[in-house]
Amino acid sequence: MTLRTNSPIAMNRRHWIASMAGGAAAEAAFSEHLWAADNPGVRVEDRSSSIRITKLTATPAGRKVFIKIETNHAVTGWGEIDQLDPNVAAMLVRSLFELLDGENPTRIEHLWQKIYRSHRDIRGGSFMVHTIAGIDMALWDIAGKLWGVPVYRLLGGPSRDKVWVYPSLRATKVGAGPMPFSGSPQQIERLVASIASGRKQVGPDGIVMFDAHCALPPPILLQFAAAVKAYEITYIEEPAVPGNIEVFKRLKQQISIPFAVGEQARTIWDVVPYLEAGIADFMQVDCAHTGGMSQLRKIATLAEAYQVPLTPHCVTTDLGMTASLHVSASVPLFFIHEYYPSITPKGLIDKGWEVDKDGYASLPTRPGLGCSIDEARLAEVARQPIVPEWPKHGRHPDGSIADY
Numbered sequence: 001m002t003l004r005t006n007s008p009i010a011m012n013r014r015h016w017i018a019s020m021a022g023g024a025a026a027e028a029a030f031s032e033h034l035w036a037a038d039n040p041g042v043r044v045e046d047r048s049s050s051i052r053i054t055k056l057t058a059t060p061a062g063r064k065v066f067i068k069i070e071t072n073h074a075v076t077g078w079g080e081i082d083q084l085d086p087n088v089a090a091m092l093v094r095s096l097f098e099l100l101d102g103e104n105p106t107r108i109e110h111l112w113q114k115i116y117r118s119h120r121d122i123r124g125g126s127f128m129v130h131t132i133a134g135i136d137m138a139l140w141d142i143a144g145k146l147w148g149v150p151v152y153r154l155l156g157g158p159s160r161d162k163v164w165v166y167p168s169l170r171a172t173k174v175g176a177g178p179m180p181f182s183g184s185p186q187q188i189e190r191l192v193a194s195i196a197s198g199r200k201q202v203g204p205d206g207i208v209m210f211d212a213h214c215a216l217p218p219p220i221l222l223q224f225a226a227a228v229k230a231y232e233i234t235y236i237e238e239p240a241v242p243g244n245i246e247v248f249k250r251l252k253q254q255i256s257i258p259f260a261v262g263e264q265a266r267t268i269w270d271v272v273p274y275l276e277a278g279i280a281d282f283m284q285v286d287c288a289h290t291g292g293m294s295q296l297r298k299i300a301t302l303a304e305a306y307q308v309p310l311t312p313h314c315v316t317t318d319l320g321m322t323a324s325l326h327v328s329a330s331v332p333l334f335f336i337h338e339y340y341p342s343i344t345p346k347g348l349i350d351k352g353w354e355v356d357k358d359g360y361a362s363l364p365t366r367p368g369l370g371c372s373i374d375e376a377r378l379a380e381v382a383r384q385p386i387v388p389e390w391p392k393h394g395r396h397p398d399g400s401i402a403d404y
């Protein structure tokens with residue numbers, strides 16, 4: 001928008017500057033140039049000024065929902081909703097379109113806030129935040145494509161040349177299922193054997209991580225931690241069920257192995273207690289769970305101030321993974337990224353980056369997220385029946401419900 005020099009706003013500013021600077025001479029030298037139409041600084045119009053959101057399509061496919069946001073400039077963005085019932089998530093994101101219709105898609109933070117804060121009684125929680133995450137990815141995709149750069153270029157540029165991922169040759173994770181409240185020596189030995197096997201796999205210069213899945217009650221976790229000291233585990237992931245920071249504090253006092261937390265954290269507000277209490281050694285939030293790239297970037301900055309590296313959790317297809325990869329490339333403090341190529345249906349996504357033999361992902365080079373979606377293949381995947389994911393194995397021997 002260009003501000004005319006005789007507009008009421010310009011006149012008021014001129015009078016204000018004249019009074020502050022001490023007279024008409026100062027106004028002539030300073031104000032006229034400052035508000036003049038030929039000052040490039042007052043021209044804020046660019047390619048993003050007239051672009052508007054025109055359409056949103058949500059396609060449940062397998063366990064995911066793919067979001068396509070279209071604009072009046074023929075620039076299209078894609079995002080992914082993860083870990084929700086796909087039919088419910090698709091209905092939710094369609095209902096949110098009224099908040100996006102006709103808006104400028106490059107006002108990403110503004111739109112994030114608009115959606116998150118408009119529905120104040122259903123603010124937060126997995127359904128709303130996972131859904132906003134998918135929208136957020138699509139908006140960043142549009143912004144990058146509009147300006148012709150990979151999204152990490154809009155996030156401050158790459159802080160690294162490649163991104164370490166696991167599982168890979170020198171990095172593996174061992175997981176645990178539900179356990180009784182206190183373990184027998186044999187049960188603990190089985191866990192130790194799985195860690196020993198992981199260590200053998202990656203060798204002495206590799207890393208072994210352990211995912212407790214919130215499924216190991218505190219007494220067992222203590223027994224486990226004491227028994228695996230020799231194997232130099234990099235971290236214990238989800239050491240306790242989220243909700244009471246005091247449980248994490250109690251475990252932290254008694255276990256010297258670092259903790260990775262945040263897989264179930266949503267938005268900046270959920271991670272603050274972990275950081276303030278000194279519980280988090282690795283910030284293991286998920287781009288698709290915590291509100292998208294915008295929130296992931298903010299959380300990484302909060303964690304950076306506590307010297308806690310970003311170590312993203314990820315169980316999305318290559319689309320959500322690529323969104324997370326852009327943030328991981330840009331942040332200064334980062335450790336390793338989870339990645340399972342087998343989650344993406346074959347032929348659905350051309351992601352535009354590769355993982356090398358040492359487990360490093362190359363940086364995407366195309367504009368936006370850089371993923372190309374085969375829409376005919378998407379329609380095909382969408383027609384296939386959804387396999388229920390709700391765990392059947394989350395049971396104790398007595399039939400009671402376990403957390404994982």
Ligand SMILES: [Mg+2]
Pocket residue numbers: 211213237238263313
């Ligand atoms: Mg986990």
